[in-house]
Structure formats: C-alpha cells, structure tokens
Amino acid sequence: MENTLRQKAKELLEKGDVKVVIGFGWNNRKTRTTPVFITKPEDADKLIFNPLCVNNLSLYLTRKFADIKALGKPAIVAKGCDIKTIAVLISESQLKREDVVILGMVCSGVVYKQELWKGVGTDFKSVPTDIMPTKCHNCDVRNPHIADVVVGEKTTFMPPDVPSGMVFDKIRELDKKSGAERWDFWIEHFNRCIKCYACRQICPLCYCERCIAEKNMPQWIETSAHLRGNLAWNLKRAMDLTGRCTFCGECERACPVNIPLNLVNQKLALVVRKAFEHRAGYDEKVHPPMIVFNMEDQEDFIK
C-alpha cells in the first residue's frame, strides 16, 4: 500500500502535475506519525500510511496555510473521513475539485490518539477496537468516496445499522438526562477549557480569516478562561460547525484538557440529519443546510 502511494506521489511530482504532496511521515524516532510536505520526487519514499495516521490533513488545503498554497498545486493523502472534509470545503467554495489531487487511502481504522499505540507492535494490519475512535467503528467511507487515485485493496467492511460506540452511547445517555443535568455536565467540561484554541486551529472547517474570538471592538467573546468566556467560546464553535462538521474528531484529539467535543459535534450532526436529511461530506456539490434557504425546511427542532 505504501509502495503504491509513494510511486503515485513520485509520478505526480515528476510530471509536475502537483508541486507538493501533503501526507504522513514518521517522526525522527519512528514512534509517531506527523504531517509531511513532499516537494521533491526523491522524498516521496518518506510517505507512510498506517493506523497512526490520525491527522485530517485537509486542514492544510485551507487559506489558513498561505505558505503551503504558495508552493503550488497539492496532492493530498486522505482517508475517507478526511475526504468528507474536503467535500465540505469544496461545497463552501474554499477550493475547487480540480485544485487538488486526492490520493484516497483505503482505511481499516485509525487509533483514537497516537500514544495509545503502545505495545501493539509494528504490525499495522489491524487496530485493536478498544483504541479505535467511534468514527472508525461506524465508517462508511473506508473505501474513499471521492478520489483521483484510490490506494489499497477494496474493503468489504460494513458499518452497523445503528451507530454504536462511546460517542453515540454517551449522547443517548445525555439525551435521557434533564436539561439541568446536561447543563451541569457541560459546565463541568467547558470549565476546564484553557482557551488555547487548538480545537479551532486543527479544524479544517474553521478557516475564517478573523475568528470572532479575536474581534475585540467590541469583544464578542471574552478571552478570559473563566466559565463565561469558556462557555461562550465552546457554544460558538459548536454552532459554527452545525451541519458542516464531518465528525473527523480532530478537535477532541487536539484538546489538551480532554473536553469531549465529539459529543457536541455529533449531537448537532444528528439534529441536522433529522431536520434536513443532510449528512456533511458525502457530496461536494451539495451545500450545507445552514447556508441555503429552503421553504421546505422544518423548524420543529426550534424549541
């Protein structure tokens, strides 16, 4: 699989079809994967793909990364879940389909966090299910759904009919609680926020040139890490992703204080799915429901 990937990347760079391949490589000690930007054909051998390749690299296609854009046309190593985000970026006119070569990787699941890969060895053929995130358990795009090149042998994996896993279990559990109890739950978690904005910075769909958190005349969202400021920030972030979030889980992975952001995002995704029959990231030609006006829209979810 890696050989095919490297070969393809090399070809693209040699022919000049792309100027940079955004992919995964090893760190110096070969213990963790990290994003790499390959610009020379001879460096294509640095590319790797295994269950430690957790990052959603589509982040680097956004305008937040002007110096990567300046390198020229990119090819990107993307898992199905990452491709979902690319689809949303295209539907939101952040890039054109022809502006990127998608090297779609057939995936058998990744780890929730790289540090969990301990003592599992270097045989990356399968991932222990208990260290796999909920998104992988329910993945219907292990065979990439939008790609220029598909790398890897087609998988027959079928996700369960009813979404399962920690995130969905927890949502169901929270749904059963009273409003006051849910409020307490979230207050406790948001209270921990340190306002490092890793959730925003790692999110490929947070591409505003100036985030509202940085608008200070007036200061819409207090920068203090007190409860008021933390709550305002986290609610704002969640609302902005409604109908857009593809459940890549990068915000939760990036959060240094373990705020369960997947619960917020996925809950909102479930609401959108019910209200608009929309699932983000499956078709780059379909606009997210929050940016289109439709007379048929239901409004019974507004309480």
Next chain:
Amino acid sequence: MANKLLKKENIGKLIEALNNEGSVFVAPTNPTSIPPLKKGDTGGFVVYAPVAKAEEIMFDYIIPRNSFKEFLFPQTEPIAAFTIGKEGVDMKGVEVNPKETVIFGSRPCDAASVASLRAVFNWDFKDEFYNRREDKAVVMTVACTKADDSCFCTTVNLTPDTPNGSDILLRETTDGYYAVEAITDKGKKFIERFANIFSSKPQAPSLQPIADVKPIAGIDVKKIKEWLKDTKHYENPLWQELARKCIGCGACTFACPTCHCFDIVDEGSAYEGERIKNWDACQFEFFTLHTSGYNPRDTQYKRWRNRFMCKFNFYPSKFSSRGCVGCGRCIRVCPVRLDITEVMEEISKL
C-alpha cells in the same frame, strides 16, 4: 540535609494540617469528572490540582498534563476593578493576598521553571501578583523514577533529580517512603513546622534509581544558541520548512512551564468592570498585530521561530535561568507532533 523521612500515610495528615491553616495543597491528581481516553484507561490524564485528601493524589505518574505555573501565574486574574460614572473613571487595584500553596509532587523540570518565571516577572517591573504567589508557594518535588519518550531534561542540562527551584526534594525509597531534603530556607522551615509529620531517618535509606533519561545525541544547546544569535540565520528558509505543519494553536505555550506572556483585557458593562490579565500565546496570529494593521509576524513560521528563539536565545541571553526545562509537554500536546527536539537536532547539525 537528607535527614528526614516522609511516610506516604503521613501525607493525609499534612494535607489536613495545611487545610486547617487555610493553605492550599496542590498535587498530581486525576479528576474523576474527566473522561478516560479510552475504556479502562484512567492514568492518561493527570493534572496538578488542589486536593482535599491523600486518596485523591496520583502517585504513579510521569508528569502532569499542565504545569503548576497556573498556581503562581493564574491563567485569568483580575488586576483592577473600575466604575465609570459622571465624575469619570474610578479605578482600584486588586490587592493580591494569596494563600500558602504547597505544590506536592512537582517534577524537577517544573521546579526548575520557577526561576525562569521569577526572572521575567522581576526583570524591569516587579510583578507583585507573581511575586506574592511565589513567596507563598512551597515546592515539594519528587525526583523522577520514570520518564517517557517526550522527556528531555538531560538534553537541556537538567537531571531527573535536579534540586533547582525546589524548596524540598523528595526521593522515593524502595520501601515506599520519601527521603526528604530541604533545599531552601523556606523548605527547611516548612519541615520544622511539621516536625511531627516528617520523621527522623535512622540510617541511609535505599533510594529507588532515578529515571534513565539519555541526552538526545546530536543536540548541542550551546551551538543552537550561537546559531540563533547570528542574525543572518534569521531568514534561513529552514524555518519555514521546519514549522510548516504548525497550526498556530496555543497548546504548547499554555502547557509550557516557562511561557509567561499575557494580555490585558477589560471586561464588564459600560458602568463597571474588571481589568483582567490573561495568558496569551506568541503562536496566535493576532499576538503581534499592531493597531496600524501591520503584523511583523504575519505567517506561522515566524511565530514558531519566535517561540524557539525565546527558549534558546532570548531567554538564556537575558537571564541566567533557562528558557526550556525539557519537560516535553509541548511535544505531548502538539496536535501535529511538531517536536521541538527534532528542530534542536536539525539546527545542531548546521
């Protein structure tokens, strides 16, 4: 002065005695409200936080996720209060009277960072908010017997049992006690104050071996400093390459025990409010944005370069204390695994 012994079962008594005096006892703990990383994993998230009883302390940990700087330099701290009336603005400073704060289970790297914070908060202006908190803090460090692959204290010339910055240094003994050594006067007085809790040690205790943290071969901190000092390297294209993947979040700076930048904001209504000091990060795009609209660090690599320069050039050039203590937190929390030691290696090669 390693002449006392602290039994783990006496820590509860110490907490109780301190709490009765109105002091705060901070220790590595695993707040139960924090969800585990995965099923069955509870040890992944240890933080320095106030504890009320010994049972809350995590004794088996490598290093807490946060540094304890938040107890000396809180992330959000009101420094003044104001009212705006017909007669103008009335502003009153906040008098900070911190409680005594005992930081138990500090790691030697974290303790070493105290000198770095003190240096910057007393460089030209004496920051009373910091100084009074630090004066009231007692740092009880436990030497490391374990390390992980992000630890690099020995690379920056510290050790897993370095006493710098600690008031009291504890070393674990093979029979589950702590051998106690007072490092500062403050530490000595603290031990004397709780003479009933620290027992006399009859003979030389058998200490657990300290963690084996090998200096990363190929990193030369002196050489890095010299290279950074040479202004012609400032625009080296290497910077752009090395920091290309940086996403510009503040996880590294907020986790860092020596990062100390802050921002001042006013919060409140049109009639009254507070002036608040908040942590800020040089990695944020708007950190250096001028009122004119000009931003001298307009791309991410320039911001990353600044942080690296701060640690290994500006700081050691200006102060005698260090900019980096090798705790490895910036490596652990980085969402894109931008490993500071890999950059150090790269520059050492040049």
